[in-house]
Amino acid sequence: MRASPLAYWIVLPLLVAVWSIAAWWIDSSLLPSPLAVFQTLQSAAVSGELQRHLAITLQRVAISFALAMALGTLIGLCMGRSPLTNALLDPLLVLLLNLPALVVIILLYVWFGLIEVAAVMAVVINKIPNVAVTMREGARSLDLRLEQMASVYRFSAWQRLTHVWMPQLFPYLMAATRGGLALIWKIVLVVELLGRSDGIGFQLHMAFQVFDVASLLAYSLAFIAVVQLIELTVLQPMERRASRWRSVGGGRHA
Amino acid sequence: MLDLRIVADAHPVLGAIETSVNEGDRICLLGPSGIGKTTLLNLIAGLDASQAAMDQRILKPLRIGYLFQEHRLLPWRTLRQNLMLVGVRAPDVTEILSRVGLEGCADLLPDQLSLGMARRAALARCLAVDPDLLLLDEPFASLDPDRAEELQSLIAALLDARPAMAMICVTHEMRDAHRLANRVWYLDGRPARLQYDAPLNRDDGDAARLVAGLRRLGRSCRLG
Numbered sequence: 001m002r003a004s005p006l007a008y009w010i011v012l013p014l015l016v017a018v019w020s021i022a023a024w025w026i027d028s029s030l031l032p033s034p035l036a037v038f039q040t041l042q043s044a045a046v047s048g049e050l051q052r053h054l055a056i057t058l059q060r061v062a063i064s065f066a067l068a069m070a071l072g073t074l075i076g077l078c079m080g081r082s083p084l085t086n087a088l089l090d091p092l093l094v095l096l097l098n099l100p101a102l103v104v105i106i107l108l109y110v111w112f113g114l115i116e117v118a119a120v121m122a123v124v125i126n127k128i129p130n131v132a133v134t135m136r137e138g139a140r141s142l143d144l145r146l147e148q149m150a151s152v153y154r155f156s157a158w159q160r161l162t163h164v165w166m167p168q169l170f171p172y173l174m175a176a177t178r179g180g181l182a183l184i185w186k187i188v189l190v191v192e193l194l195g196r197s198d199g200i201g202f203q204l205h206m207a208f209q210v211f212d213v214a215s216l217l218a219y220s221l222a223f224i225a226v227v228q229l230i231e232l233t234v235l236q237p238m239e240r241r242a243s244r245w246r247s248v249g250g251g252r253h254a
Numbered sequence: 255m256l257d258l259r260i261v262a263d264a265h266p267v268l269g270a271i272e273t274s275v276n277e278g279d280r281i282c283l284l285g286p287s288g289i290g291k292t293t294l295l296n297l298i299a300g301l302d303a304s305q306a307a308m309d310q311r312i313l314k315p316l317r318i319g320y321l322f323q324e325h326r327l328l329p330w331r332t333l334r335q336n337l338m339l340v341g342v343r344a345p346d347v348t349e350i351l352s353r354v355g356l357e358g359c360a361d362l363l364p365d366q367l368s369l370g371m372a373r374r375a376a377l378a379r380c381l382a383v384d385p386d387l388l389l390l391d392e393p394f395a396s397l398d399p400d401r402a403e404e405l406q407s408l409i410a411a412l413l414d415a416r417p418a419m420a421m422i423c424v425t426h427e428m429r430d431a432h433r434l435a436n437r438v439w440y441l442d443g444r445p446a447r448l449q450y451d452a453p454l455n456r457d458d459g460d461a462a463r464l465v466a467g468l469r470r471l472g473r474s475c476r477l478g
Contacts, residue, residue: 148296
């Protein structure tokens with residue numbers, strides 16, 4: 001459960017206050033005041049730079065997220081349903097899960113060059129194993145009793161998918177989505193930092209080169225704001241909608 | 255016209271079984287707990303995973319209504335949606351639910367119903383497919399005596415309205431058998447076989463005596 005929203009209205013202003021005092025005390029460009037950061041943010045927004053880089057980053061996030069979810073779900077469901085597929089792919093999965101994200105990124109850039117496809121592929125490959133593991137759990141948890149019911153009453157493949165499987169897989173899909181976004185946000189920035197010439201990651205890289213802490217913080221804050229916006233406007237309503245049936249009765253299964 | 259031959263051999267739980275179910279058969283399936291009564295029902299319903307190990311000859315277009323021990327309605331779909339998923343047309347939902355005494359419940363979710371109501375809703379789904387064969391797995395278990403009596407009358411009435419439909423009902427109460435069945439199967443042994451398969455006599459007495467008698471019978475001459 002989330003903490004009370006009231007806490008946000010106490011803790012966040014407090015944080016800003018502490019930050020202001022610290023910035024005033026230290027009086028260095030290495031710790032700009034909240035006001036300075038806000039001004040940087042504003043000028044980046046006015047010039048359109050902020051929106052441009054944010055849009056490019058969001059686009060990369062969206063594409064790699066969609067690809068990773070689709071492929072990871074497919075692989076995970078196959079592994080959960082078929083012991084043979086699981087036996088074949090499990091070692092690969094363990095390998096990929098333990099391979100540092102940075103290694104995948106560097107290898108793909110080295111092999112394919114500093115191109116967009118390599119960047120997106122690096123993110124996708126980093127994310128697929130997590131999605132697959134979560135969806136494999138989901139596939140294994142499918143209620144056999146409802147499968148039998150669907151067989152007796154001759155459900156079509158489509159009916160099975162939409163009415164029997166999806167509601168059961170939904171919590172796993174949501175878990176994969178949340179974990180997925182959190183991970184992909186971060187990896188996309190690294191990918192941009194290492195090999196792209198646009199996007200938030202690239203801007204952070206530029207700021208790092210000249211120790212421009214104000215820009216660093218400005219871009220981070222803008223980024224956090226967008227992520228939270230997506231969380232509040234897309235993910236949470238989706239979750240509420242799909243789990244409405246759970247709130248009735250005891251949530252007793254089958 | 256239903257003429258169902260059930261032949262199983264080399265099944266992991268069930269022994270050699272060979273019998274048939276005909277139109278209008280109302281079979282009461284008795285036997286000790288855990289002997290494989292539900293396994294046999296699943297086999298007949300075509301749900302058995304060990305298909306390779308048996309020879310099951312069933313007329314293909316057989317329509318089956320299966321009342322499982324649990325209601326097995328989709329908990330995230332309303333009764334209306336659950337019924338429509340097995341092919342009920344929207345205007346017929348109310349009528350089908352009213353047949354089992356669930357008027358006005360079409361838009362409830364299964365978990366909003368009591369156990370007895372959920373079982374009746376599941377029964378409504380069984381009948382909605384207009385089955386040739388109705389399988390009931392302990393339909394009266396864990397209901398209080400009044401609810402059980404109510405459901406029994408309901409099933410008896412539904413059976414009377416469909417003379418051609420065959421039924422196989424797992425139960426432990428001879429009272430249920432006398433009311434609903436005209437034939438008895440007794441499943442026992444390791445591996446389990448049909449030790450007894452005969453028309454039901456009115457003077458077979460209560461379940462305990464019948465089962466004890468059947469068990470002696472099974473031990474002495476290995477019927478089936």
